[in-house]
Amino acid sequence: MTIPSRPEYVGVIRLTVSAIANRIGFNIEDIEDIKVAVAEACTNAIQHSYKNAKNFYVGFEVGIDSLGIIVKDEGTGIKVEDVKEPQLGELKEGGLGIFIIKSLMDEVSFSCEIEKGTEIKMVKFLHENY
Amino acid sequence: MSLVINKNFDEEKNVWDVALKGEVDIYTANKLKETLIDMVSEKPQDILIDASSLEYIDSTGLGVLIGALKRLKQHDKDIYIRETKVNVRKIFNITGLDKIFKLEG
Numbered sequence: 565m566t567i568p569s570r571p572e573y574v575g576v577i578r579l580t581v582s583a584i585a586n587r588i589g590f591n592i593e594d595i596e597d598i599k600v601a602v603a604e605a606c607t608n609a610i611q612h613s614y615k616n617a618k619n620f621y622v623g624f625e626v627g628i629d630s631l632g633i634i635v636k637d638e639g640t641g642i643k644v645e646d647v648k649e650p651q652l653g654e655l656k657e658g659g660l661g662i663f664i665i666k667s668l669m670d671e672v673s674f675s676c677e678i679e680k681g682t683e684i685k686m687v688k689f690l691h692e693n694y
Numbered sequence: 695m696s697l698v699i700n701k702n703f704d705e706e707k708n709v710w711d712v713a714l715k716g717e718v719d720i721y722t723a724n725k726l727k728e729t730l731i732d733m734v735s736e737k738p739q740d741i742l743i744d745a746s747s748l749e750y751i752d753s754t755g756l757g758v759l760i761g762a763l764k765r766l767k768q769h770d771k772d773i774y775i776r777e778t779k780v781n782v783r784k785i786f787n788i789t790g791l792d793k794i795f796k797l798e799g
Binding site: 571575604610661664668 | 717719720754756781789
């Protein structure tokens with residue numbers, strides 16, 4: 565999907581990914597996790613896009629027992645190694661998004677090229693004992 | 695869905711009562727930020743947030759709350775957040791912010 569790089573469209577992606585996760589059979593708690601993680605990735609894509617970037621991209625990979633989501637932008641790119649885990653008590657306003665994604669999803673990978681953009685891929689597995 | 699903010703200063707208890715209804719995300723976070731900054735500038739007192747109708751919060755929303763708390767801490771005041779829904783509470787827990795804000799109920 566190609567999405568306009570504007571804040572008002574993140575809510576649309578949240579609804580879309582919730583519907584897809586529901587169709588696959590994830591339970592409500594997992595759907596909520598996926599929804600939050602994807603929204604964080606979209607927020608990142610919008611915040612780190614070039615001012616003139618009109619769109620970013622969201623792709624879904626539906627597996628037998630998994631849902632993979634790829635969020636890709638054509639922004640300035642971030643150095644993944646520069647993203648530190650938030651320290652308790654440090655009270656920093658930024659840097660929480662990627663930490664939240666890593667906490668909520670089963671697999672997360674980043675690829676990033678400076679000046680070319682960032683791609684975040686995340687996977688949630690459907691667990692059998694539901 | 696958007697965000698509705700109802701604020702009221704309780705003269706008797708000398709605290710701000712704020713009810714958040716809807717979602718705090720990249721789209722609505724600025725509105726919350728402006729409201730909280732105005733409140734702290736007007737009267738730097740404790741802020742009690744009723745989160746019982748807050749359906750969703752993300753890192754941008756947390757960032758706004760942290761920014762407001764920093765301003766309040768300069769006056770030795772706090773932010774109390776009441777009746778968070780399970781999904782909202784989870785975001786506070788995994789980010790460790792449940793130890794920074796006063797979460798109640």
